[in-house]
Amino acid sequence: MSLFKFKHFNVNQLHVPQKVGTDAMVLGALVRGNFPNEILDVGTGCGVIALMLAQKFPHGKVTGIDIDKQAVVQAQENFDAANFPNHFDALHKNYLAYRPSVQFDLIVSNPPYFNSKMPSADQQRSLARHEDSMSVQELINHSANLLSQEGELWLIVPAERTESLILNHLQLNLHFTQRIKIFGKPNRHVRDVLTFSKKKIKAMSESTFTIRDEEGKYTETYKNVTKEFHYNTL
Numbered sequence: 001m002s003l004f005k006f007k008h009f010n011v012n013q014l015h016v017p018q019k020v021g022t023d024a025m026v027l028g029a030l031v032r033g034n035f036p037n038e039i040l041d042v043g044t045g046c047g048v049i050a051l052m053l054a055q056k057f058p059h060g061k062v063t064g065i066d067i068d069k070q071a072v073v074q075a076q077e078n079f080d081a082a083n084f085p086n087h088f089d090a091l092h093k094n095y096l097a098y099r100p101s102v103q104f105d106l107i108v109s110n111p112p113y114f115n116s117k118m119p120s121a122d123q124q125r126s127l128a129r130h131e132d133s134m135s136v137q138e139l140i141n142h143s144a145n146l147l148s149q150e151g152e153l154w155l156i157v158p159a160e161r162t163e164s165l166i167l168n169h170l171q172l173n174l175h176f177t178q179r180i181k182i183f184g185k186p187n188r189h190v191r192d193v194l195t196f197s198k199k200k201i202k203a204m205s206e207s208t209f210t211i212r213d214e215e216g217k218y219t220e221t222y223k224n225v226t227k228e229f230h231y232n233t234l
Contacts, residue, residue: 004048005231008055009082013046015070020048022211023110023191026182027156028052029226030193030209036060036105040146042095042139043067043109047075052229053108054086060106063089065098067134096134096142103148110156111139136161137171140196144173152177153196162192172196176204183210 002014013019028049033039036057041050044064054062064075072092079088091098112134136157143153153174157165162179169176178195193209211222218234226234 006229007231009051011046011048011078012074015074016046018045023156024048025226027110027193029229030180031108031154033057033106038102038104040104040107042107043111044075045071047078049108049110051082054084058085061087063091065091065093065095067094096138104146105148105151107143107147108154109139111136141173147198149198155194156191159189159192174198175200177201179204179206181208183208185212186210186214
């Protein structure tokens with residue numbers, strides 16, 4: 001499916017390796033911010049999360065950055081087609097070499113998280129899925145340089161990766177503030193939405209979010225959180 005329809009915008013994803021999926025929908029829907037003026041989507045792909053953030057924060061300037069040139073072209077086309085008042089930029093850059101003139105109030109990323117060296121047969125897809133070009137730890141530490149003093153970094157990662165990040169927290173330049181445990185179904189912990197900031201807090205808050213019930217139907221919680229994004233009523 002090259003065109004993915006949302007309630008208030010459409011996303012053409014014909015020329016990107018990673019198509020719109022549940023991870024992007026969950027992360028984009030769960031992100032909260034204190035009226036951010038400067039917003040950055042790292043590994044923007046077709047620009048879906050950037051557009052979800054633009055819908056949430058209509059006064060924010062939204063920048064999407066990706067190492068894949070075709071993805072950046074696709075993202076810019078989707079930004080231009082959206083009927084949102086935001087100013088958008090799509091940048092073809094390596095995030096770790098990115099040195100913007102502004103600081104960001106909100107940085108969001110659905111990053112590549114496979115840390116094996118087994119490449120996909122499709123080189124473009126492999127780059128989008130594997131950490132060879134940027135590890136999650138590198139993403140976090142570089143984001144510390146780009147965040148405003150009150151800014152936050154939001155990520156979605158596989159659940160098993162969170163424990164490694166917690167164990168190695170002394171090597172991170174940002175502090176954990178929140179962990180939302182994402183359950184595909186009850187008792188099936190598959191992902192974590194993590195929040196980081198420059199400010200150290202006494203204890204990281206934890207909560208849970210379940211996508212489907214035992215019968216495979218979307219939970220009321222999921223439907224309520226995503227209702228302003230899904231094109232069709234769930």
